[in-house]
Amino acid sequence: MDIRVHGPKAIAAERAAVDSVLGAPVPLTGHAARSRRDLLLPALHAVQSRFGWLTPGALNYISERLTVPPAELFGVATFYHLFSLTPQPPHVIYVCDDIACRIQGAEVRCAKFEAEFGPADNPVAKNGVTWRRSPCLGQCERAPATLVIEAGEAPLSYSLLQEEGLIPQFGQPRLRLLRRIGRVDPESVEAYRSDGGYRALERAIQLGPQEVIREVIASNLVGRGGAAFPTGRKWDAVAKAVARPHYVVCNADESEPGTFKDRILMEGDPFAVIEGMTIAAYATASERGYIYIRGEYPLATRRVDAAIRAARVAGLLGNDILGSGFSFDIEVRRGAGAYICGEETALFNSIEGKRGEPRNKPPFPVQAGLFGKPTVINNVETLVNVPLIILDGGQAFAGVGTSGSTGPKLFCLSGHIVRPGLYEVPFGCTLREVIEMAGGVPNGKQIQAILLGGAAGTFIGPEKLDVPLTFEGTRAIGATLGSGVVMIFDETVDMTDILTRVAAFFRDESCGQCVPCRVGTVRQEELLARLKSGKTIGTKADELALLKEIGQAMRDASICGLGQTASNAIESALANLKLPIL
Amino acid sequence: MSTSDPIWFTPPPRPSRPPAPPEQPEATQVDIRIDGQPARVPGTMTILEACRSRGIDTPTLCYLENLTPVNVCRVCVVELAGARTLAPACSRKVEAGMDIQTNSDRVKLARKMVLEFLGSSVDLSTAPQAQSYIKRYEARPERYGSDVETVDQPVKIDNDLYVRDYSKCILCYKCVEACGTDAQNTFAIAVAARGFDARISTENDVPLPESACVYCGNCIGVCPTGALMFKSEYEMRQAGTWDETRQTKTDTICPYCGVGCTLTLHTQDNRIVKVTSPLDVDVTHGHLCIKGRFGFEFVQNREENSGSDG
Amino acid sequence: MVFGAGGGTNSYQEIEETDVILLWGSNARETHPIFFHHLLKGVRNGARLYAIDPRRTSSVQWADVWAGLDVGTDIALANGVAREIIAAGLENKEFIHNATTGFDEYRRSVEPYTLDYVERETGVPAHVIRDMAHMYARAHRAMICWTLGITEHHNAVDNVLALINLALLTGHVGKYGSGLNPLRGQNNVQGGGDMGALPDRLTGFQHVENAAFREKFEKHWSAKIPAQKGWHLSQMFEAMERGELRALYVIGENPLQSEADQNHARHRLESLDFLVAQDMFLTKTAELADVVLPASAGWCETEGTVTNSERRVQRVRKALDAPPGARDDIAILFDVARRMGHDFGQPVAENIWSEVRALSPAHAGMSYARLEASKGLQWPCYDENHPGELYLHSRLWERPVRGPRVSFMPVEHDPPVEKLSAEFPLRLTTGRRLDEYNTGVQTSAYPSPLRRGETLDLSPEDAERLGVTDGELVRVLSRRGSVTVPVRRDHSLRPGLTFMTLHFPDDVATNLLTIDATDPKSGTAEFKAAAVRVEKV
Structure with missing residues (x-):
């Protein structure tokens, strides 16, 4: 197409960074030239990690190589918070100041970095280092969390605290989902296989695609990402879809504040994720899969990347897997700092090299998903359940838990808890049991509030501790399980401050596409600030009525789950907790 | 070609029936209810089309007949019985059995x-x-008070044809669509940044003359809020001389190439003050090029001009 | 014309649903931007776009395949495509057998156009030619669209015939989404021809040398019509040269600046006994005239119709009062007639249109009321119940074919008249820009932000070889004249090819350079191929 590129030409290093992802330049025209836009995000990552920002020359080069018009490229690049369009120091420290870290000394941490490196986002920081505040980094079990991203010829990203692989239940015999974490070498396909790995895929191939789907339907497995949709029905719809090709996408863009289960699964048992995806692909006749991993999860990305390569070498990905004639391969895509990309259709757009804006549904992903084709999209934890179902049988899996919530479930415990971390329990445990399992509230403090399901979830008071942690149990008290977040706030916490942070989170993470969410999240935040400061417009009751209307409009009229749930936590806190602002 | 060829002299006979596009399978009719009233409409219709076919005026801001619905403004939402959230009428297709409320309290x-x-x-x-x-x-x-975030910002005047005042932008995406795949395919503008900071922008916010813009004006043609405006209209408004009550609109055909685009000439005091194109004309679908939209000055100042085209 | 009437055989909507598009000698992205919107819808719907153009224009940049041929080698390429189609057995045998004549002769005529020969002659790689041939022939639907890159040559009609032959060979005509489409360069080129503003045609493409047609018109007009066809533009200029044409009435044209070889054109116009110019401007031609008749602007100060490239007759309407003294063209013509002793009646556009309907069967069904109520009607439209034809020649797909079969018209490659030489080693071709129009009279009045004045566009390689950079003034010389113009390096040009427009004749008279070698059949000049030399100044 006739794109017009102005400004600087790329220098050799910029071209090399882009070519490292796109390969050496080959002249492409027409449809062929326009068909590679899904490499846009990887190309931007390559430039960001090489130079620490998206240099104009490199952007122009990407525009030309992928025939993406510069204005669109700018629109995509400015969508993601891990990309910088202006020069910045090569080392950036991201300090989480979100709710779980907030109550564990995030502000102290920020003050320390400020003293050492100057004000946040300082573009001319000392020693090539700057720092900035970040929404939840998905490391709530080791709050306050910090992520370091170093750009350069040998770019590196890591968490400041590297206590990886530690799960509180390590060594317990009844673990299913977590049984290999910390025990089986996550970088060895042999270790995985000798621990029973890939037996499920072998079994699936014996069963055949239809039988695999029947087992998954029989298991009553529902999605663990938050929406709790029956997995078997998704697979069945894609398997039956006439349009081709089919895709399998693993949603590993875990960004719900308080959630870190998928990170630990990918870091500790990456082959299980790949095996689950491969079985999904086999059942739905998909030849290509993508795993979209949060940009803030460098170790998980490395582990999954390595596991995919090892699986290819072992003939477990690629052509003719296990001699079955079935072919499937997986590409890794990294997010770049956008909570919204955890929404499945936003994730598709992100993979396709577009802005991560959600699409209206219907059509649903099983009809028109990635690249407009029938797509299975499952969360990491969901896929890790799949090998269990295939090996034990759907009936057996359905026998665990309750009739409405089957199988094992992971819960992310954080906040004021003695042993924060990831816990596996069969569905049916009560909230109290889970909290006790994690050692209860430290220092003899009382529980003031519990957040279930993350920022899009629900605050409940301590009087609800006996709620069973099942989909139906939480629904009965007007709460949600969401992604399995259990965050505990003791009596000392200023909940108004927490609510303000939640409101700021949604304002920051709204994609801006639809009016209710784009403006509603801002008006919600402003209103909370007015309540907090006491400078209300009219009476407090007027403000609370307006807050309700804002919430209702966002819930009813927003395009996607972000806007639809952006008022949940705040409204539930106002309803369920005794807050001083009321 | 030769003049002795017999068909040169005699027009060929007419075909036995007028040529027509290949037949499409007829859309199945579905039964729905709109505000309690039963209705039977083609299954290819959107809720908005179904409502309009029943005379129900549904508000829209980001919707335009000649663009792909983006359903972002959400002012057209309707309530569907049994649905958790409201649905955008502009993009949602009707389905058999749908029970649509266009005026419920939630809506x-x-x-x-x-x-x-x-x-x-x-x-x-x-x-x-x-x-x-x-x-x-x-x-x-x-009722949100005066101390609220707005998109207020200075007007952008960086060329002789367009004025862009993004203080008036509701981010309906229409201009991006018209500049992009729905018509012009130039992609000079896109939505940049996100959340409340999301805005229509050229790459790096460069002025239009440094962008890919080819000044077709199709963005102005679709803008519902006057954020994008002909410079001539902007200047007349500034001078207080813009008066739509004294304007007439006349459809004619563009004087330039042979595509035959319908121009709607908006005239005031025997001068052309704006040019648009009707959405329902199959030649243009409402879209024009720089010459058709802006190239009318030559008839206005004829005393100052000389020379003509061959 | 092979088909009996000159007009695009398809409608714009069809290109949105076709499978293969050959865009031949057309930078429609800039010269027909709204047609290109339709074309891009087709591309977005999956159509494969082939662009045949010496320059890598903005249109070409959308193409799946660019056939970057040397200027003036279109027939060689078309015949090469045809030979490859036949060699591969991909010709539409059923269509050829039932709907055409002269295939054997055609096959023999293209036989010498082997891929090797055509690659050498055109500069287009053999594999591109083969791909184009196979994809065009195999397509379910395919359209060929062209503009002045085909017709501004000394063998313009042969160029068109070469393309028509391809459509006949493959059966890509007379069907939805398949056909042949010249994109008209001016808003009523199509209508002018349809109305009989051709030297050999009466209204509705009815030939003037056909006695029956003549008789019909003579009866209606109560006047005698010359039984021989007249001269086309170039023949008129030649007749001026010979002193046979002594008086000229020019309506809405500026031949002094728009004709090739401008010095020559001026000399011829000055030699006339009597020159009348009827125009909305005092053009350079009008400045030479003995009588100037100021006219109103047809498109916004008068009522009437124009016809577009998809044969759609559309209403133009009066939106403005013309300036004092300027009059409607038809009012002027009616007055001239009256002085000559003929009363044409009231100069009302609708009355004239009613006459068109009475005389031209193809327009008979288009009442003013229907034109008003619809957004225009496509000819042929035989009666008031006829919807107008979406695409032409569907009769060729009826079995047996209704009416006469269509004949292949073998044509031979004939390179541009002006050969490149050591003295004039560069090829100069001309064309339009998006925001400008012809000699700039209409467009120079509006403040286009894209306007950048005339330049000599050179390939970066040639610029380097000549040691010139952007903005540097150079002298461009042809055998006929020279101009001084700034240089602009242009990556869309290949070495050896240069480009200028005709938009700024008062600053840079490009037509001092162009050659007035014209096509004997159509009278079009070879604007697309002059030989030039560039000198530093």
Whole structure:
């Protein structure tokens, strides 16, 4: 197409960074030239990690190589918070100041970095280092969390605290989902296989695609990402879809504040994720899969990347897997700092090299998903359940838990808890049991509030501790399980401050596409600030009525789950907790 | 070609029937209810089309017949029985058995709030349609107080044809669509950044003359709020001489190439003050090029000109 | 014309649903931007776009395949495509057998155009030619669209015939989404021809040398019509040269600046006994005239119709009062007639249109009321119940074919008249820009932000070889004249090819350079191929 590129030409290093992802330049025209836009995000990552920002020359080069018009490229690049369009120091420290870290000394941490490196986002920081505040980094079990991203010829990203692989239940015999974490070498396909790995895929191939789907339907497995949709029905719809090709996408863009289960699964048992995806692909006749991993999860990305390569070498990905004639391969895509990309259709757009804006549904992903084709999209934890179902049988899996919530479930415990971390329990445990399992509230403090399901979830008071942690149990008290977040706030916490942070989170993470969410999240935040400061417009009751209307409009009229749930936590806190602002 | 060829002299016979496009399977009819009234409509219709076919006036801001629905403004939402959230009428197709409420309390609240959100953050002074909806839904943008975030910013005047005042932008995406795949395919503008900071922008916010813009004006043609405006209109408005009550609109055909685009000439005091194209003309679908939209000056100042085209 | 009437055989909507598009000698992205919107819808719907153009224009940049041929080698390429189609057995045998004549002769005529020969002659790689041939022939639907890159040559009609032959060979005509489409360069080129503003045609493409047609018109007009066809533009200029044409009435044209070889054109116009110019401007031609008749602007100051490239007759309407003294063209013509002793009646556009309907069967069904109510009607439209034809020649797909079969018209490659030489080693071709139009009279009045004045566009390689950079003034010389113009390096040009427009004749008279070698059949000049030399100044 006739794109017009102005400004600087790329220098050799910029071209090399882009070519490292796109390969050496080959002249492409027409449809062929326009068909590679899904490499846009990887190309931007390559430039960001090489130079620490998206240099104009490199952007122009990407525009030309992928025939993406510069204005669109700018629109995509400015969508993601891990990309910088202006020069910045090569080392950036991201300090989480979100709710779980907030109550564990995030502000102290920020003050320390400020003293050492100057004000946040300082573009001319000392020693090539700057720092900035970040929404939840998905490391709530080791709050306050910090992520370091170093750009350069040998770019590196890591968490400041590297206590990886530690799960509180390590060594317990009844673990299913977590049984290999910390025990089986996550970088060895042999270790995985000798621990029973890939037996499920072998079994699936014996069963055949239809039988695999029947087992998954029989298991009553529902999605663990938050929406709790029956997995078997998704697979069945894609398997039956006439349009081709089919895709399998693993949603590993875990960004719900308080959630870190998928990170630990990918870091500790990456082959299980790949095996689950491969079985999904086999059942739905998909030849290509993508795993979209949060940009803030460098170790998980490395582990999954390595596991995919090892699986290819072992003939477990690629052509003719296990001699079955079935072919499937997986590409890794990294997010770049956008909570919204955890929404499945936003994730598709992100993979396709577009802005991560959600699409209206219907059509649903099983009809028109990635690249407009029938797509299975499952969360990491969901896929890790799949090998269990295939090996034990759907009936057996359905026998665990309750009739409405089957199988094992992971819960992310954080906040004021003695042993924060990831816990596996069969569905049916009560909230109290889970909290006790994690050692209860430290220092003899009382529980003031519990957040279930993350920022899009629900605050409940301590009087609800006996709620069973099942989909139906939480629904009965007007709460949600969401992604399995259990965050505990003791009596000392200023909940108004927490609510303000939640409101700021949604304002920051709204994609801006639809009016209710784009403006509603801002008006919600402003209103909370007015309540907090006491400078209300009219009476407090007027403000609370307006807050309700804002919430209702966002819930009813927003395009996607972000806007639809952006008022949940705040409204539930106002309803369920005794807050001083009321 | 030769003049002795017999068909040269005699027009060929007419075909036995007029040529027509390949037949499409007829859309199946579905039974739905709109505001309690049963209706039978083609299954290919959107809810908006179904409502309009029944004379129900559904407000829209980001919708336009010649663009792909983006369903972002959400002012057209309707309530579907059994659905958790409201649905955008502009893009949602009807389905058999759908029970649609266009005026329920939830619908009215959502529409009112959307209009309040826009009215409290955007200058709607040149958006008569939005203003009329604000009245209709009794929206009160002022109830958020004066200390609220808005998109207020300086006007961008960087060329002789367009003025861009993004203080008036409701981010309906229409201009991006018209500049992009829906018509012009130039992609000079896109949505950049996100959340409340999301905005229509060239790459790095460069002025239009440094962008890919080819000044077709199709973005102006679709803008519902006057954020994008002919410079001539902007200047007349500044001077207080813009008066739509004294304007007439006349459809004619563009004087340039042989595509035959319909131009609607907006004239005031025997001068062309603006050029648009009707959406329902198959040649243009409402879109023009720089010459058709802006190249009319030569008839206005004829005394100063000389020379002509061959 | 092979088909009996000159007009695009398809409608714009069809290109949105076709499978293969050959865009031949057309930078429609800039010269027909709204047609290109339709074309891009087709591309977005999956159509494969082939662009045949010496320059890598903005249109070409959308193409799946660019056939970057040397200027003036279109027939060689078309015949090469045809030979490859036949060699591969991909010709539409059923269509050829039932709907055409002269295939054997055609096959023999293209036989010498082997891929090797055509690659050498055109510069287009053999594999591109083969791909184009196979994809065009195999397509379910395919359209060929062209503009002045085909017709501004000394063998313009042969160029068109070469393309028509391809459509006949493959059966890509007379069907939805398949056909042949010249994109008209001016808003009523199509209508002018349809109305009989051709030297050999009466209204509705009815030939003037056909006695029956003549008789019909003579009866209606109560006047005698010359039984021989007249001269086309170039023949008129030649007749001026010979002193046979002594008086000229020019309506809405500026031949002094728009004709090739401008010095020559001026000399011829000055030699006339009597020159009348009827125009909305005092053109350079009008400045030479003995009588100037100021006219109103047809498209916004008068009522009437124009016809577009998809044969759609559309209403133009009066939106403005013309300036004092300027009059409607038809009012002027009616007055001239009256002075000559003929009363044409009231100069009302609708009355004239009613006459068109009475005389031209193809327009008979288009009442003013229907034209008003619809957004225009496509000819042929035989009666008031006829919807107008979406695409032409569907009769060729009826079995048996209704009416006469269509004949292949073998044509031979004939390179541009002006060969490149050591003295004039560069090829100069001309064309339009998006925001400008012809000699700039209409467009120079509006403040286009894209306007950048005339330049000599050179390939970066040639610029380097000549040691010139952007903005540097150079002298461009042809055998006929020279101009001084700034240089602009242009990556869309290949070495050896240069480009100029005709938009700024008062600053840079490009037509001092162009050659007035014209096509004997159509009278079009070879604007697309002059030989030039560039000198530093």
